[in-house]
Amino acid sequence: MQATASIWLDEPYTPRPPLEGRLSSEICIVGAGIAGLSAAWRMLELGVRPVVLDALTVAGGATGRNGGFFMAGVAPRYDEACRLWGPEVAARRYRATLDSQLDLLAFAGEVCARD
Ligand SMILES: Cc1cc2nc3c(=O)[nH]c(=O)nc-3n(C[C@H](O)[C@H](O)[C@H](O)COP(=O)(O)OP(=O)(O)OC[C@H]3O[C@@H](n4cnc5c(N)ncnc54)[C@H](O)[C@@H]3O)c2cc1C
Structure with a gap:
C-alpha cells in the first residue's frame, strides 16, 4: 500500500515567520490548531482581532494529522x-x-x- 498525503496537507505551505519584537493585542490565543483557529475565527466575526501564536506550525499538531472523521x-x-x-x-x-x-x-x- 502506498502512503498518501491528506488533502489538507497536500498543498504548498510557507511557514509563518516567528514573532519579532513586541506586539499588543486585546486577545492572544496560544496554539494554532482547530481550537485556537476556530476561536480566532469567531472573534473576527465579532469584530475582535486576536493574535494567534504557535510554537511550531499552523495545524502541526493533532489538527493536521487526524483521521478527518x-x-x-x-x-x-x-x-x-x-x-x-x-x-x-x-x-x-x-x-x-x-x-x-x-x-x-x-x-x-x-x-x-x-x-
Ligand atoms: C491520531 C488522531 C486521529 C484523530 N482523528 C480524529 C477524527 O477523525 N475526527 C475528529 O474530529 N478528531 C480526531 N482527532 C482529534 C482531533 O484531531 C483533536 O481533538 C483536535 O485536532 C485538537 O485540536 P487542538 O487545537 O485542541 O490541538 P492541536 O491541533 O494539537 O493544536 C495545539 C497547537 O498548540 C501548539 N502549542 C502547544 N503548546 C504550545 C505552547 N506552549 N506555546 C505555543 N504553542 C503551543 C502546538 O504546536 C499545536 O499546533 C484525532 C486525534 C489524533 C491524535
Whole structure:
C-alpha cells in the first residue's frame, strides 16, 4: 500500500515567520490548531482581532494529522457522559457538537460557492 498525503496537507505551505519584537493585542490565543483557529475565527466575526501564536506550525499538531472523521459527540459515550455530567449537561454538550457540525457545513457551503 502506498502512503498518501491528506488533502489538507497536500498543498504548498510557507511557514509563518516567528514573532519579532513586541506586539499588543486585546486577545492572544496560544496554539494554532482547530481550537485556537476556530476561536480566532469567531472573534473576527465579532469584530475582535486576536493574535494567534504557535510554537511550531499552523495545524502541526493533532489538527493536521487526524483521521478527518466529521463526528458529533464528545469523547465519552453518551450513556457514560450522562453518568459523568448528568443528563442535562451531557445533552447540552452533545447538542453543541451538532451545532458545530452545522456551522462547519455552512462554512464549507460558503467556500464552495466562492470557488
Ligand atoms: C491520531 C488522531 C486521529 C484523530 N482523528 C480524529 C477524527 O477523525 N475526527 C475528529 O474530529 N478528531 C480526531 N482527532 C482529534 C482531533 O484531531 C483533536 O481533538 C483536535 O485536532 C485538537 O485540536 P487542538 O487545537 O485542541 O490541538 P492541536 O491541533 O494539537 O493544536 C495545539 C497547537 O498548540 C501548539 N502549542 C502547544 N503548546 C504550545 C505552547 N506552549 N506555546 C505555543 N504553542 C503551543 C502546538 O504546536 C499545536 O499546533 C484525532 C486525534 C489524533 C491524535
